[in-house]
Amino acid sequence: MLTRGVLLAGLPCLLAAGPIGVASATPTPPPPVVVSGDNNSGTVDTTVTAPGLPSAPNHPTGSSSSDAGNGITCVWTAESAYSQQLFVELGSDPNGTWYDVSCSDGSVTLGVYVPPASGNVPPAVVLAGTLAQTAANSLQLPAPRAARSPAGQALVGLATWFWVDPAQWQPLTQRTTAGPVWAEVTATPVSTTWDPGDGMGVLACSGPGTPYDRTRPEAQQSTDCSHTYRRSSADQPQTGPQVNDRFFTVTVTATWQITWRGPAGSGGTLAPLTRQSTFALPVAQRQTVVTSGSG
Secondary structure, eight states, rough: EEESSOOSSSSHHHHHHHHTOOOOOOOOOOOOBBBBOGGHHHOOBOOOOOOTTTOOOOOOOOOOEESSSOOOOEEEOOOHHHHHHHHHTTTTTTEEEEEEEEETTTTTTEEEOOOTTTTTTOOSSOHHHHHHHHHHHHOOOOOOOEEEEESOOOESSEEEEEEEEEEGGGGGEEEEEEEEEEEEEEEEEEEEEESSSSSOOOOEESSOOOOOOOOOOOOGGOOOOOEEEESTTTTTBBBSSTTTOOOOEEEEEEEEEEEOOOOGOOOEEEEEEEEEEEEEOOOOOOOOOOOOOOO
């Protein structure tokens, strides 16, 4: 069953009992309509708003569907102009709108009052938070494009720098709308983790890593995202036609922070999203060349 604040049982009862639950001649703004569902032990509260639409003096006569967030779908249908006028004569704010609500769980409620809103349109088609999750699921987040230095094979005992292409390290936004309700989701990359593949643990980096600049002296550069291999990949399975086609598999995971905003100042944080990619990295022993003088 759905319960709603600021409602009347129906027009016949209202006429018999008088102006129950409506404002006096000088009405104070009624509280927002709250829709609560208890099916499957789920509860969701939503304030009815209608942002971003031009003001319209006439009352709507159409209907819209709203999802209480637990599988219950409700159809909100505006009362006729005649009924709206009766409510006004009984003291209702003429800028508000009255609806009849029929839900998929079998409940029917007559005479639900919606406070004045821009455009005075039917209640939200779906909850902004549900839209936000839908938008987040639609985000086309790229798999991290990894780079390293040295660019070819890594060398035992020499730090290998890792980083993600800086062009990928920028926020991405997805906006979804449904009727008067909208949700804008922003994904911001915040960190990377790197598994070097040699069994020495995972490297956690606070950002994408720092690209190595070959045009600058090494002493003037630093990174928090490097790994020093202690053994070569010579003991790894051969994966190609050449005897030296033996690699460590490096796995990089980029984590994206997900935030959203919606109408009437709504917003929040959703679960982080991750994207992952791998690449093969050969690691060789450094060769020492010894020369001796003649004479």
